[in-house]
Amino acid sequence: GVRSETRDPIIDMFTHTPEIPPNCQWCLFLRNHDELTLEMCSGEERDYMYYTYARDPSMRRNIGIGRRLAPLLENDRRKIELLHSLVFTLPGSPIIYYGDEIGMGDNIKLKDRDGVRTPMQWTMDRNAGFSNCDPAQLYLPVVADAVYGYQAVNVESQKEAPHSLLHWMKRMIAVRKRFPAFGRGAITFLRPGNGKVLAYLREHESVTLLIVHNLAGSAQSVELDLKGFAGSTPIEVLGEARFPMLKESPYILTLAPYGFYWLNLIGKPSEVDAYGIEQTVL
Structure with a gap:
């Protein structure tokens, strides 16, 4: 995925992985x-x-x-x-x-x-x-x-x-x-238009983490459909930087070459259903 600068091989790997017992990884x-x-x-x-x-x-x-x-x-x-x-x-x-x-x-x-x-x-x-x-x-x-x-x-x-x-x-x-969500949480892959960006949600109990990776050797901008979490504020968990609040409009992020974000979505999300998001629970 990194060499070809596309998320498809990584998503395919997880969506086609055989199921295992719930107490296994x-x-x-x-x-x-x-x-x-x-x-x-x-x-x-x-x-x-x-x-x-x-x-x-x-x-x-x-x-x-x-x-x-x-x-x-x-x-x-x-x-x-x-x-x-x-x-x-x-x-x-x-x-x-x-x-x-x-x-x-x-x-x-x-x-x-x-x-x-x-x-x-x-x-x-x-x-x-x-x-x-x-x-x-x-x-x-x-x-x-x-x-x-x-x-x-x-x-x-x-x-x-x-x-x-x-x-x-x-x-x-x-x-x-x-964050137990990394070890125990469900994963929801997002499908933004920019195929060089791999983005997904990790959710466990009341915690939702937004993870975004740039697989390309050049800076990339991406629009994420996160209106289901409108009203939440992303907090970068490594440095605790506060990002702009999520709204119903597409959420735009720019990532450095091979850059990534680990964002904790703080606040009660709206009741609006997400659109264009494929969920895979492992």
Whole structure:
């Protein structure tokens, strides 16, 4: 969806997901210890994924892609944050693969799936602080390239940098925990005219959250049909900024490239029925 700058693949994934018992959830992850398998994709889809994410044959594993998240996204902080925002706000239990919270890279020269299983990069010390043994005794070598090597990417350095990816992840997780709607609420996908914008409501008990993502690499404006919530005031939950009150007219938002909003709709909505909104409860 991000690469093609369209919301359709993401909505299709959720609207076609098989039903599960009400006391269960799907696990949502961006990467894990196995390759990104393309076994269930069509030949055309597989070729597109290879062309997009693994043009170098050494990045491929069997019929999958053996890369970590940061290299897959060209180490673009905006894309990394956008995808984690999706995982944190869509229905399911978010799973973060070790190292992705600091933007670790991979080593595609290692055999099989070992390229995404290198030692965690804790510090700039020997063996990235993972072990004090002789480096030759490590089961797998630490990542040592200029961009993703442990001297540049490690937990210790990011703890000291208030605007690091690690601190951003911790803040987002803390905010998510404040709102049970993310973990237990129903989801209602909105269908605005701008297909580059993915917007949905998460509702649980008396709380309604409006989540809006820009999947494009350029700024986007979107008109949302929210007249069913006329009279409510959106409050941005990350910085508590107050947005203009919702009315029966289309609600206009402008998002930065790969930008997103988490908005809490405060106040009693009107009794006017929403229009043009497809609801999917998971």
